[in-house]
Amino acid sequence: MQRFYFDHNATTPVSPEVLEAMLPVMTEVYGNASSIHHFGQTARKMLDAARKQVAGMLGAEPQEIVFTSGGTEADNLAIFGVATGAAGHVVTTTFEHPAVLAAAGQLDHTLVPVDGRGIVDPDAIRRALRPETKVISVMHANNEVGTIQPIAEIARIAAEANVVLHSDGVQAVGKIPVNVAELGVGLYAISGHKIGAPKGVGALYVRKGVALKPMMFGGRHERERRAGTENVAGIVALGRAAEWITDHAEAENRRQRALRDRLEQSILDRIPDTRVNGAGSPRVPNTTNIRFDGIDSDALLIALDLKGFAVSSGAACSSGAPEPSHVLLAMGLSRLESRSSIRFSLGRSNTIERVDALVEALVESVTHLRKLAPAYA
Amino acid sequence: MPEKPLAVAMSGGVDSSVVAGMLRARGENVIGLTMQLWNQRRLPEIQSDKATGRCCSLDDVYDARAVAQTLGIPYYVVNFERDFEDQVVKPFVDEYLAGRTPIPCTLCNNFIKFDRFLEMAAGVGADRIATGHYAQIRWNPDSGRWEMLRSVDRAKDQTYFLFGLKQDQLARSMFPLGAMEKRAVRELARELGIPTAAKPDSQEICFVPNGDYAAFIDAYFREQGIAPQEVAGELVTADGQVVGEHAGVHHFTVGQRRGLRVAAGEPLYVISTDPSSRRVTIGRDRELLSDRTHARELNWVSIAAPVEPVRAEVKIRNKHAAAPATLLPTSDPDRVEIRFDDAQRAVTPGQAAVFYSGDLVLGGGWIE
Numbered sequence: 001m002q003r004f005y006f007d008h009n010a011t012t013p014v015s016p017e018v019l020e021a022m023l024p025v026m027t028e029v030y031g032n033a034s035s036i037h038h039f040g041q042t043a044r045k046m047l048d049a050a051r052k053q054v055a056g057m058l059g060a061e062p063q064e065i066v067f068t069s070g071g072t073e074a075d076n077l078a079i080f081g082v083a084t085g086a087a088g089h090v091v092t093t094t095f096e097h098p099a100v101l102a103a104a105g106q107l108d109h110t111l112v113p114v115d116g117r118g119i120v121d122p123d124a125i126r127r128a129l130r131p132e133t134k135v136i137s138v139m140h141a142n143n144e145v146g147t148i149q150p151i152a153e154i155a156r157i158a159a160e161a162n163v164v165l166h167s168d169g170v171q172a173v174g175k176i177p178v179n180v181a182e183l184g185v186g187l188y189a190i191s192g193h194k195i196g197a198p199k200g201v202g203a204l205y206v207r208k209g210v211a212l213k214p215m216m217f218g219g220r221h222e223r224e225r226r227a228g229t230e231n232v233a234g235i236v237a238l239g240r241a242a243e244w245i246t247d248h249a250e251a252e253n254r255r256q257r258a259l260r261d262r263l264e265q266s267i268l269d270r271i272p273d274t275r276v277n278g279a280g281s282p283r284v285p286n287t288t289n290i291r292f293d294g295i296d297s298d299a300l301l302i303a304l305d306l307k308g309f310a311v312s313s314g315a316a317c318s319s320g321a322p323e324p325s326h327v328l329l330a331m332g333l334s335r336l337e338s339r340s341s342i343r344f345s346l347g348r349s350n351t352i353e354r355v356d357a358l359v360e361a362l363v364e365s366v367t368h369l370r371k372l373a374p375a376y377a
Numbered sequence: 378m379p380e381k382p383l384a385v386a387m388s389g390g391v392d393s394s395v396v397a398g399m400l401r402a403r404g405e406n407v408i409g410l411t412m413q414l415w416n417q418r419r420l421p422e423i424q425s426d427k428a429t430g431r432c433c434s435l436d437d438v439y440d441a442r443a444v445a446q447t448l449g450i451p452y453y454v455v456n457f458e459r460d461f462e463d464q465v466v467k468p469f470v471d472e473y474l475a476g477r478t479p480i481p482c483t484l485c486n487n488f489i490k491f492d493r494f495l496e497m498a499a500g501v502g503a504d505r506i507a508t509g510h511y512a513q514i515r516w517n518p519d520s521g522r523w524e525m526l527r528s529v530d531r532a533k534d535q536t537y538f539l540f541g542l543k544q545d546q547l548a549r550s551m552f553p554l555g556a557m558e559k560r561a562v563r564e565l566a567r568e569l570g571i572p573t574a575a576k577p578d579s580q581e582i583c584f585v586p587n588g589d590y591a592a593f594i595d596a597y598f599r600e601q602g603i604a605p606q607e608v609a610g611e612l613v614t615a616d617g618q619v620v621g622e623h624a625g626v627h628h629f630t631v632g633q634r635r636g637l638r639v640a641a642g643e644p645l646y647v648i649s650t651d652p653s654s655r656r657v658t659i660g661r662d663r664e665l666l667s668d669r670t671h672a673r674e675l676n677w678v679s680i681a682a683p684v685e686p687v688r689a690e691v692k693i694r695n696k697h698a699a700a701p702a703t704l705l706p707t708s709d710p711d712r713v714e715i716r717f718d719d720a721q722r723a724v725t726p727g728q729a730a731v732f733y734s735g736d737l738v739l740g741g742g743w744i745e
Contacts, residue, residue, distance in 0.1 A: 299500035302453050306382065306408070306501060322456055369500050 003308045004354045008194075008347030009143050009171060009287060010312055014237070015196030015348065021240035022198070025233040033230050034219065043232050050239025054203055057242035058188065059179035066204045066212075066222045067235050071170040071191030072099040073215075074204040075137075077226065078166040078187040079103045081212040083134040091128045091163075092137040093120050094330035095144075099189075100137050100168050101326075108132075116332045118147035118278035126157045135164045140172035140188075144327040144343055145278035146287030148176065155184030164210055170194055170202075174245045175253060175284040186210045192234060196348070197241040201234030256346045257285035259355050263344060264288045266359040271366050277328060277341055286346040291333070292366055294373045295340050298322050303365040309358050312343045380406040383551075384498035384506045386490060387411050387444065387452070389437035391576050392509030394444040395562050396553050398569035400507060401448050408503055409445040409452040411438055412494060414461040414485075415584040420596040423586050440573045447572055457493050464488035466584065470594055473627035474608065476650035477727025480538065480695075481582055487541040495549060505549050512536045512738075513555035514547050517679070523547035524679035525738040528555045537695045540731045540741030541676050591628045610655025612639060615648065615664060626650045629657050632665055632723025646723075668720040672730040672742030673712045679737050682710060689732040689739055691715055693724055699733050713742065 005013075014022075025046060031039030033047050051062040058065075068074045080103065083090050090109040092100055095118070104111075110128040114120050120138055129136075136158050141148050151167050158165035166187035172178055174195040180188050187210065192201035206212050206225065218227030267274055273293035292300065297313035301322070304311055313322055328338035344358075385397040387409045401407045417424065417434050438454055445452030465484045472479035490508065498506045511528035512535050523544050527534045542550070554562055566574035585593040598608070608625035620639050623629065628636065633647045637659055648660045670693075675682070684706060690699035700721055705714040715730055724744060731741035 296497070296500065298453075298455055299497055302408075302455075302497075302501040305453075306451060368502070372496060372499050 001308045003310065004358065005310050005349060006344045006346060006358060007310045007312050009146075009343065009345035011193045011199070012196050012347055013349065014198050015241060015244065017244055018196050018198075018237045018240045022233045022237040025236045029232060029236075033232060034221070043230075046232055046236050047230055050235045050242075053239035053242045053246075054190075057173070057178070057246050058190075058205055059181050060205050061208065063223065064180075064205055064208055066206055066225045067230060067238070068202045068204055068226060069200055069231070070193070070202040071097075071168070071189055072202075074189035074191070074202045075099040075166075075168050075170075076103045077204050077212070077215050078189055079107070079135060079137060080215050081225075082164050082166070082187070082210070083107050084213055085134075087132040088134040089130050089132045090135050090137060091125060091133055093139070095142060095327040096137065096139050097143055097168055097170065100139065104137065114330055117281040118142060118145045118327075118331050119281050120149050120154070122150055122153045122157055125154050126161075129157075129161050129163065133161070133163050135166055135187075137166040137168065139168040139170075140178070140183075141169075141175065141284045142278075142327060143171045144287075144325055145289040145331070146171070146283040146345075147278045148172065148282040148284060151183045151185060158186075159184065171287075172284065174241075174249055175286055177250075180205050180207070187212075192238040192241065195238075195241045195245060197237040198234060201231055201238045203238065252348060253285045256350070259350055259352065260286055260288055260344075260346055262352070263346075263355045263359065264290070266356070267362060270359065270363055277331065277333065287343065289328075289341055289343045291337055291341045293337075293340060295366060295369050297339055297342050299369055300342060300365055303369070304358075304361055307361045307365070309361050312345070313339075313341065380404070381505075382406045382408045382501070382503040384408045384410050384494075384501070384503035386494055386506060386508045387441040388509070388579070389440035389444070389573065389576075390509065390579055391566050391571070391573055392511075392554055392562060394441070394509075394571045394573050395566045395569065396507050396509050397444065397450065398448055398571055399553055399565065401450060402569065407448070407450045408498075408501065409441065409448075409450050410494070410497065411441045411452075411454045412461075412489065413438070413454050413456045413458055414489065415466070416458060417584075420593070420600060422599075423589070423592050423596045440576065443572050447570060455494075455497055457489055460493050461485070461489055461584075466597070469590075470597055470627075472727050473590070473594055474652055475727075476626050476652040478630040478725045479727045480729055481584075482538045483541055483729055486538055491542055491546040491550060495546065499549075505551060507551040507553055509554055510535050510539065510552045511554055511559075512539050512552050514550065514552055520680070522679060522681070526555070526679075527733070527736040527738070528552075530558045533559050536733075536738045537692055537729060537731050540678060540729060540738060542678065543676065547678075591625070594627045595625075608655065610657065612637065612657050612659055615658060615660050620659070623657055626652055626655055626657060631725040662722075665723045666720040667717075667724045669714060669716045670724045670730070671707075671712060671714055671745040673709075673745055675711055675713060675740060675742040677740035679734075680739050682706075682740075687732075687739070689734055691717070692729075692731045692733065693721060693744065694728050697721075699731075704732060711742075 031043040033043040051065050054065050055062040090104045090107050092104045094111045095114050112124045112128050138149050155165050164186040167185045169188045170191045173190045186207045188205040190203050193199040214225050216227045275291050277289040301313050324335050324338040383405050387393045465481050469479045469481045511533040513526040515524050517524050527536050611619050612621035613619050629647045629650050645659045648658045648664050650657045687704045691702045692699040701718045703716045726744050728744050729741050730744050732739040
C-alpha cells in the first residue's frame, strides 16, 4: 500500500541535504569537541559552524545558542534555568505543549487562558504577573491548531515588568520567519526533528545578559549552561536544517500554504458540517485542524491509516490511546467537539496529487462513519 | 483491495492473541484493537505490585502490541475509558450501594465490547469482530435466529456473561475459541509463535486489583468525595435484633460468611442487605434457601420470548451448576418468574439468571 504522511507537526523525515551533511560526521568526525588534538578540533569546528547556522536562522549571535537533546529539554532548561530558586513564579498559558505545561507544573505558576480563536490575550498575561514572577512562557505557534501568538506584544509587557519571556518556537521555526531580536524574547526553544533534522537534538536561544542556571551538571560544555559531550552529528544536522530554512523556507512555505488552503477548502466544500478550529487567526502555513461534526476522530484516524493516510487527533497517552486534546478544550471546544477534530500538518513531501487523494479518502470515510452515527442516519 | 477487514479485540492475553493469530493464519484481513478501559494509576491507594487480574495496564498494551507486531497486523489502542466508567464502573458501584451484587463483565459485554467496540470496528471498515470469549454462536435457519451455546471447554464457558447479546450483535461477532479446549489454545499459541503463550489467565474483575471490590469501592468513594459514614450501618437478625455494626452494605453479598464478626453457636451468613436502612440481615444457612425468584430486563437469545411456561436449567451465578426450573411468563414481557424444582441457596439480587436447555443459551435476565 502507498502511504502518505500528513503529520509533520509530530515529526518530519530527515531531509536529504541534512542526511548528506550528517552521515560523514557519524563515521569520520568522532573526536570529542573538548579534546585539544586534531580530532577534537575538527569536531569543535563543525559545532561552531552549526552554531552559526542556527544563530543565522534565528537572527541571534552564535554564543546565544545552547544545544540540547531536543525541544523538551530546551523548554525545561528555559523555565527551570530562570525560575528555579526562592519564590520563582511562572506565567504560561493553558494550551502550551506538555514540555512547558508539565515543567511549569513543578513550580508556582499561573495559567492564562486562550480565546476561542486560539490566541492569547497579552493583557491577560500582564494581569497574571506577580512581583515574584521570574519567567513568562508563551508558545510562538501552537502545535495542534497552528495559531501564531502575539509574542512581540507580550515581550513589551515582559520588558516593562522586567521579567524574562521564553517562547516555545518548536512549531514556528521553519514555518514562519523568526527573528528573536525583533520578537524581543529572552529565550526561544527549537527542536531538530520538526525541521528535517533527526530526533535527539534541539537548541535554546539565550539572549546575552539573561542569567540561566544549568539543569545538568558535569563538564563545562555550552558555556557551562548544558553539561554533556556534544551530539556532534545531530548538531551538524540541526545546523544544516537551519541553513536550508534560511535559504529556502520562504518559497516552500508559500507552496505549503497553497496546498493547505486547497485541502481546507476542499474539505469545507465537499463535507458538510465541518469547520476549521482557529479559523480567522494568523496561522502557520502547513497546519489545519478541522472538526467533523458527529465523527469520532479516533475512528476516522484509524480508517484513514488503513487507507494509507497518516493524520493526528489530540495527543497520545502512554498506552497509545488518544485523549481529548487539551488545546481544543482550552479553546472552549466541548469534549465531543474536541473528539471530532483532526489535525493535518503538511511538509515537503506533500503534493497536490496527495492532497487530493487525502480529500477523496476523507469524503469516503466521513460519509461511512456518519452513516453509522445515529444523528446522521 | 484485500478482504474486508475483521477486527479482533486484543487484551494482551493468550486467548485474544490466539484469535488474532488463527484468523490471520486463515488469511483474514485482521486489525488488532485494544480497548483502553480504565486508568490503573487512578486509585493509587489500592494498587500493588502483586495485583492480579488487571486490565489495561501498560504491560497488557505492550503485550498486545508485541503480538500484533509478531503477526504483522495493523494495531491500534482505542480509548473507551469514559464509556467504561459511565456504563460499567458507576453502575457496579451503584448496584452495591443498592444492596445488590453486580456483574460488571456482563455490563461491559453489553455496552462496551459488543456495542462501542462493534461501532468502532464498523467505523474503521470492519463489519465483523472476533473476541477470545469461550462460547459458540451458530445460525439456525429453521428459527431464523442466531443461537448461543456453551463452549466445548465447559470449565472456561463464558456464556453466563454473554446472555445480553442481541441478534444483530451475534450476527457480527465470532468466538473462534468456543470450539476449543484451553489446553489446545495454549498449544496453538506456541505454534503460532505468540510471545504471550505462557501468560497466566486473567482472573476476577479486571479493574479491581486482587478481586477486592470493597476496597475498590471505598477508594472510588474517597476519590468522588463520599464520606465512609454515609454507607456504614447495623447488622441485624431476621427478627430485627441488632447484633453488630458494619462499614457499608457494599462489603456484603448474599450467602457471605466471612467478615461478619458476630459470635454465635452456628455459622452465620448474610441473608439480605437493605440499602435504605443500611441494614444487613444475617442468619443461618437454611434461611438462605429459596425455591423461586424473579428475573427482569430479559434478553432472549436462542429462542423468541415464550408465552407459555418453559422448562430450563437456570444458572444464578457463574460458578453455579444450572438447576432445573420452570420459567413462567408474567404480565410484564420483560420479567419472568423462576420456579426451581429444588430450593437454591443464596439467590442473589443483581446477579444474572441465565436460562439453558442443555448447551443452548435460551436467554437470561437480572435477579430482582
